[in-house]
Amino acid sequence: MNVSEAVARRISTRAFLPDPLSRADVSALLEAAQRSPSGGNVQPWKVIAVAGEARDALIALAASSLAGDPRAVVELDRPIYPPDLLEMDPVYDQRRRRVGEMMYDILDVPKTDRAGRLAWFANNYRFFGAPVGLFFVIDKRMGHGQWAHMGMYMQTIALLAEERGWGTCMQECWARLREQLNRHFELPDNEMVYCGMSLGVPDRTHKVNSLYAERAPQDEVVRFLGF
Secondary structure: OOHHHHHHHHOOOOOOOOOOHHHHHHHHHHHOOOOOOHHHHOOOEEEEEEEHHHHHHHHHHHHHOOOOOOOOOOOOOOOOOOOOHHHHHHHHHHHHHHHHHHHHOOOOOOOOOOHHHHHHHHHHHHHOOOOEEEEEEEEEEOOHHHHHHHHHHHHHHHHHHHOOOEEEEHHHHHHHHHHHHHHHHHOOOOEEEEEEEEOOOOOOOHHHHHHHOOOOOOHHHOOOOOO
8 A cells, every 4th residue: 555545545433343453563553653754853742552451441531521421511721623613714614514414424313313423422432442542642832833743643643554454533532531631641740632543443344434524625725826
């Protein structure tokens, strides 16, 4: 598989097989990802990889912390989405809502079935059945540039996973439990969990993994000058 194929094939995998990944295999993946771009070679990322009982403990932590409402509003100093996303440009909010509706259409969960949608969303906090969870940690004092570099690192992991026949789902929803996670992992005060990622072998028979999110046409996002 070449890079173009990996980019084209990558999706947010939301159903995994229970097949375990060995520590050696996950370590090799993360070692390869260390070649990800980093401005000034700062490499601002840290990762906590969980499996087995450590993974199960986080599932239990989420279940107890969210008290039955996985979409409860949580005040965050670094929100997942800007509170004024709709006012910034309606197209951003339209894209976000569109991919959600595509997913629930595939799952046959109508908008009127709020309980069904909440039940599905709760799968986020079970890693969608993936055997491995990755949590990305950054120093709170880092600037916007370093956050972008960590995003490049996460993308590199996702593409390397694709090459191995694995799937990933980047999960900013874990930010809702940032304080609990920081305590659970005993992070120093200057560090924080940014988000999580599910990692494992995709269940290619599950209909949710047929979701191939739309992307904006090139003329919406690209300007060519001087060609």
